[in-house]
Amino acid sequence: MALDFSLTDEQKQLQQLARRFAREQVAPVAKENDEQARVPWELVEQLYEIGLLNISVPEAAGGLGLGLVEEVIIGEELGWADMGFYTIPMASELGITPILLAGSEEQQKRFLGPLTERPSLAAFALSEPGNGSDAAALRTRAVRDGDHYVISGTKMWISNAKEADFNVVFATLNPEMRHKGVIAIVVENDREGVSFNKIHGKMGQRAAPTYEIIYDDVRVPVENLLGDEQSGFKIAMLTLDKTRIPVAAGSVGVARRALDEAAKYALEREAFGRPIADFQAIQFKLANMKIGLETARIYTLYAAWLADRGDPAHISASAVAKAYASEIAFEAANEAIQTLGGYGYVNDFPVEKLLRDVKLNQIYEGTNEIQRIIIARDILRALK
Amino acid sequence: MKYVAIIRQVPDGESKIKVEGGQVDLSGTTMILDQMDEYAVEEIIRLKEQHDGEAVVVAFGPERTEEAMRTALAMGADRGVLITAAGYVDPITQAAALAKVLAEEAPDVVFTGGQQADWDSQALGAATAEALGWPVITWTTAFELEDGKAKATHDLDEGAEVVRVELPAVFTAQQGLNEPRYPTLPGIMKAKKKEIKKIDAAELGVGGSKVEIVEQRIMELERKGKVIDGTKEPAAAAAELVKLLHEEAKVL
Amino acid sequence: MVLVVLDHDGSKLRKSALEGVTRGRKLAEVLGGDVVGLLIGPGADAVAEEAKDYVSKVYTVTGADFETYTAEKWAKAAQAAAAAAGAKAVVAPASRTGRSWTPRLAYKLDAALLEDTLDSWAEGDKVFATKYSFLNRVLEKQAAGLPAVISVKPNTTPLAEPAGAGTVEPLSVELGELERKVEVLEKIVESGGKVSLTEADVVVTGGRGMGSAEAFGMIEEFADLLGGAVGATRAVIDAGWRPYSEQIGQTGKTVQPTIYFALALSGAVQHQAGMNKSKVVVAVNKDPDAPIFKESDYGVVGDIHQVLPAMIEEVKKLKSA
Numbered sequence: 001m002a003l004d005f006s007l008t009d010e011q012k013q014l015q016q017l018a019r020r021f022a023r024e025q026v027a028p029v030a031k032e033n034d035e036q037a038r039v040p041w042e043l044v045e046q047l048y049e050i051g052l053l054n055i056s057v058p059e060a061a062g063g064l065g066l067g068l069v070e071e072v073i074i075g076e077e078l079g080w081a082d083m084g085f086y087t088i089p090m091a092s093e094l095g096i097t098p099i100l101l102a103g104s105e106e107q108q109k110r111f112l113g114p115l116t117e118r119p120s121l122a123a124f125a126l127s128e129p130g131n132g133s134d135a136a137a138l139r140t141r142a143v144r145d146g147d148h149y150v151i152s153g154t155k156m157w158i159s160n161a162k163e164a165d166f167n168v169v170f171a172t173l174n175p176e177m178r179h180k181g182v183i184a185i186v187v188e189n190d191r192e193g194v195s196f197n198k199i200h201g202k203m204g205q206r207a208a209p210t211y212e213i214i215y216d217d218v219r220v221p222v223e224n225l226l227g228d229e230q231s232g233f234k235i236a237m238l239t240l241d242k243t244r245i246p247v248a249a250g251s252v253g254v255a256r257r258a259l260d261e262a263a264k265y266a267l268e269r270e271a272f273g274r275p276i277a278d279f280q281a282i283q284f285k286l287a288n289m290k291i292g293l294e295t296a297r298i299y300t301l302y303a304a305w306l307a308d309r310g311d312p313a314h315i316s317a318s319a320v321a322k323a324y325a326s327e328i329a330f331e332a333a334n335e336a337i338q339t340l341g342g343y344g345y346v347n348d349f350p351v352e353k354l355l356r357d358v359k360l361n362q363i364y365e366g367t368n369e370i371q372r373i374i375i376a377r378d379i380l381r382a383l384k
Numbered sequence: 385m386k387y388v389a390i391i392r393q394v395p396d397g398e399s400k401i402k403v404e405g406g407q408v409d410l411s412g413t414t415m416i417l418d419q420m421d422e423y424a425v426e427e428i429i430r431l432k433e434q435h436d437g438e439a440v441v442v443a444f445g446p447e448r449t450e451e452a453m454r455t456a457l458a459m460g461a462d463r464g465v466l467i468t469a470a471g472y473v474d475p476i477t478q479a480a481a482l483a484k485v486l487a488e489e490a491p492d493v494v495f496t497g498g499q500q501a502d503w504d505s506q507a508l509g510a511a512t513a514e515a516l517g518w519p520v521i522t523w524t525t526a527f528e529l530e531d532g533k534a535k536a537t538h539d540l541d542e543g544a545e546v547v548r549v550e551l552p553a554v555f556t557a558q559q560g561l562n563e564p565r566y567p568t569l570p571g572i573m574k575a576k577k578k579e580i581k582k583i584d585a586a587e588l589g590v591g592g593s594k595v596e597i598v599e600q601r602i603m604e605l606e607r608k609g610k611v612i613d614g615t616k617e618p619a620a621a622a623a624e625l626v627k628l629l630h631e632e633a634k635v636l
Numbered sequence: 637m638v639l640v641v642l643d644h645d646g647s648k649l650r651k652s653a654l655e656g657v658t659r660g661r662k663l664a665e666v667l668g669g670d671v672v673g674l675l676i677g678p679g680a681d682a683v684a685e686e687a688k689d690y691v692s693k694v695y696t697v698t699g700a701d702f703e704t705y706t707a708e709k710w711a712k713a714a715q716a717a718a719a720a721a722g723a724k725a726v727v728a729p730a731s732r733t734g735r736s737w738t739p740r741l742a743y744k745l746d747a748a749l750l751e752d753t754l755d756s757w758a759e760g761d762k763v764f765a766t767k768y769s770f771l772n773r774v775l776e777k778q779a780a781g782l783p784a785v786i787s788v789k790p791n792t793t794p795l796a797e798p799a800g801a802g803t804v805e806p807l808s809v810e811l812g813e814l815e816r817k818v819e820v821l822e823k824i825v826e827s828g829g830k831v832s833l834t835e836a837d838v839v840v841t842g843g844r845g846m847g848s849a850e851a852f853g854m855i856e857e858f859a860d861l862l863g864g865a866v867g868a869t870r871a872v873i874d875a876g877w878r879p880y881s882e883q884i885g886q887t888g889k890t891v892q893p894t895i896y897f898a899l900a901l902s903g904a905v906q907h908q909a910g911m912n913k914s915k916v917v918v919a920v921n922k923d924p925d926a927p928i929f930k931e932s933d934y935g936v937v938g939d940i941h942q943v944l945p946a947m948i949e950e951v952k953k954l955k956s957a
Contacts, residue, residue, distance in 0.1 A: 013454060013572045016416070021566060023398075051569030064570060268930075348925070397886060397905050401770050408774055420887060476742050476749050501886065504769045505751055507739035510707055514743040519817040520707050522736040525880055537824070539881050540705065541731045542832055544824040547706075550817040556736075559870070559887035560880040594748040600776040603768065607917060607933050611924070614938025621936045622946030625918070628934055630954060633916050635895045636862075 022081035030082035033207040048119035062116040068304035072249040079253025083357035084207035091159035095122025102227040123164035125155040136179035142171035161211035162196040182232035186224040193218040204356030248300040248325035258332035259289040262339040292328030316378035323371035326361035385437035387428035390496035391421040393452035406599045417452040420497025422564035423557035429460040457575035458567030469585035474595035475507040481590040483515030498558040513554035525560040637669035639723035646679030652729035657796035666758035674717040689798035704820040711740035730787035748780030771909035831865040838864025843901020849877035885910035900940040903928025
């Protein structure tokens with residue numbers, strides 16, 4: 001009898017709150033924010049007011065200490081309304097997670113406490129212009145100088161980087177040592193030598209800000225080091241093992257929106273004297289979207305449930321969820337466009353944006369190719 | 385002071401309504417705190433924030449009403465009392481039961497929504513006031529406490545008026561009274577620990593419903609849906625429209 | 637015996653009063669006895685001269701205590717008249733005020749309340765009524781025993797014809813403590829509304845697409861031309877362009893006119909709840925995909941600032957023809 005798929009009463013209320021907020025506040029402005037590539041900071045503030053921002057900050061640091069199941073519930077709803085907007089709180093959780101995993105209690109209070117006191121964000125700076133998937137090949141240098149590290153180098157594709165209070169930066173003490181030389185360190189944005197360049201011309205997710213960060217001999221006290229001098233790479237991997245689950249959740253939201261829009265249109269649009277929903281060609285599309293949506297949703301919750309229990313099976317499960325959910329969502333968006341025909345191709349209807357937005361879900365926080373390597377490694381390791 | 389909001393749980397206006405066997409079937413329908421009652425809940429929370437005291441939510445309805453009550457608690461109400469009863473019970477009978485609970489609670493101010501989103505009824509506030517022997521002010525758009533009395537602005541059939549009311553009294557809320565807050569996630573978590581006292585309606589010695597719903601069916605009004613393109617020649621389109629209204633619809 | 641509470645404006649009966657009389661007669665055919673009327677408030681004595689042609693007896697309740705409306709006083713007066721007449725059923729208009737005092741009366745009489753009814757009739761010693769529910773999306777039939785208080789939705793019932801002279805009987809009603817707890821400090825008269833919104837045959841509603849408060853001048857002109865009332869959407873009220881009292885929709889008023897003009901509004905579900913029972917719906921919107929076109933009989937896709945002035949001209953031509 002242990003198997004139980006039901007949400008708790010509080011989780012249902014959370015879902016209702018997130019759904020209402022997404023429908024009433026986020027969805028109506030999604031098109032405008034996309035068109036103008038505008039960061040809706042007022043929505044970040046409202047998200048903070050209703051308590052849906054940075055929900056994983058532990059109670060000891062003044063937060064709610066909630067888990068990935070709760071984040072997944074929020075992610076589906078915000079992803080439904082605007083995946084671009086959802087990336088903002090999602091990327092903040094990505095910046096918080098390394099501190100949850102490797103930060104001391106003092107560090108958690110110092111870095112995460114302020115995130116609960118006002119609308120504010122964290123960020124995670126791993127990728128660089130010359131490396132993305134090959135995370136151990138990073139070039140950003142950290143040099144120990146007394147009780148400081150001096151950080152220099154360039155980070156790329158960093159969500160929230162400038163809006164955040166701090167970035168968790170991954171830098172190497174010695175590039176020759178590959179992943180064993182990587183440290184994770186919290187670099188506050190107000191330190192001398194930190195600068196940002198906003199990345200323009202994104203295909204989708206245009207409400208979410210993305211940056212290149214340049215660290216020019218930035219002095220950071222050793223108290224900001226997470227874990228020890230060998231643990232940076234491991235912290236990055238442990239973080240992504242968890243945080244790709246919200247990427248899956250946002251994808252589920254996109255898939256649900258695609259199905260909602262396609263089904264609504266199919267009932268209204270007539271061809272050959274009847275609604276196109278009467279045709280099997282359309283019905284099959286809707287059914288396939290539903291199959292993808294339902295399986296991705298339940299598997300994403302499963303991965304979150306494993307992670308919240310601390311079950312190591314979440315490493316592979318989160319990769320499965322991320323790759324699968326982002327792919328069925330891309331397919332759902334594609335089929336929604338096809339269902340709407342010419343209308344699907346123009347931005348009067350919200351479906352073309354779904355496709356542009358969810359393309360990124362197949363890329364960030366580890367491309368879907370990397371997810372397959374993680375999954376395959378897990379299969380083979382068990383047999384060796 | 386003590387402030388009470390009488391709330392109800394109703395279907396989300398955005399969700400589809402279905403009828404099975406001549407009765408509305410709400411299974412699978414998203415149920416929410418009635419939007420009109422949200423104004424009532426918001427008002428009692430504000431009163432509590434401004435004047436101290438206690439904000440209590442009271443409801444008459446099926447067990448599931450507890451969900452809507454938790455929403456009100458997550459917004460900031462202190463505790464709830466739920467009179468449970470299955471099936472349809474008319475507002476006059478409900479008022480008799482609610483009055484028993486309210487007489488015991490002895491609040492100074494009672495708010496409820498001006499109209500219910502399921503039964504389209506406006507009767508509960510006025511009937512409850514009558515059952516308690518208190519005055520009622522319907523369609524309230526502004527409210528303040530003043531020297532132990534309430535000063536309220538409310539809508540009439542035409543226009544509005546400002547009244548001074550001796551307390552305790554019942555007020556029905558409408559849009560404009562305030563801007564209801566969202567519940568918050570910390571509020572949801574706190575609400576879990578707040579008390580909801582449940583009372584079986586039968587224990588209150590109130591009779592059965594005076595009104596029976598014999599049959600319900602979905603209203604489908606067929607609209608003609610004739611659309612004229614007036615983007616290029618607005619004057620010609622207007623002329624055609626007026627002609628249609630005069631000659632075809634015969635309403636002008 | 638059936639009591640009909642007759643709404644009036646101080647000098648003549650309102651349309652809703654004659655709808656009430658029709659309902660009262662229909663009930664009395666089965667329940668037996670006469671139809672008697674009740675007029676409350678300033679002008680009741682004068683209006684009684686008109687009212688006595690419709691009912692066998694008109695009770696009037698007047699005096700200083702009844703200069704201003706409160707739900708408590710009106711319920712008390714209706715209770716006194718119902719007792720005097722020995723009424724088994726009381727019929728009243730389902731106006732805002734009607735719907736605020738009838739629940740009090742029903743409770744006083746230990747009666748069933750059938751609210752905002754589209755039709756009502758008696759079979760044996762039971763009364764039946766039809767009404768809308770679930771934001772006007774469901775039509776339901778209700779049944780109840782006697783006594784019953786029935787409120788009549790405006791514009792649902794044929795107006796009664798005169799049926800010969802009845803009598804007039806002033807009724808004296810003593811107020812108790814409860815009826816003195818509400819003091820009216822100030823009356824706020826509605827701006828544009830020359831015709832009662834809920835009773836109007838023509839309603840002209842403007843949405844956010846009107847663009848400004850000033851643009852409602854056009855709406856007022858059009859409504860006046862047709863002898864109709866002005867309505868507004870929630871967005872317009874929120875923008876502060878029009879008073880709350882003109883709001884049509886779930887959280888505002890519900891109207892059921894013969895012709896409803898939905899101008900420069902998209903037609904959200906919440907708005908539809910307030911107007912979807914109108915006989916003929918006409919929409920003007922620049923967005924051809926606006927949901928309101930699906931809820932309309934006639935629509936024009938176009939700029940309201942061009943189409944509406946042209947409509948006003950066309951109606952003027954029609955009237956002078």
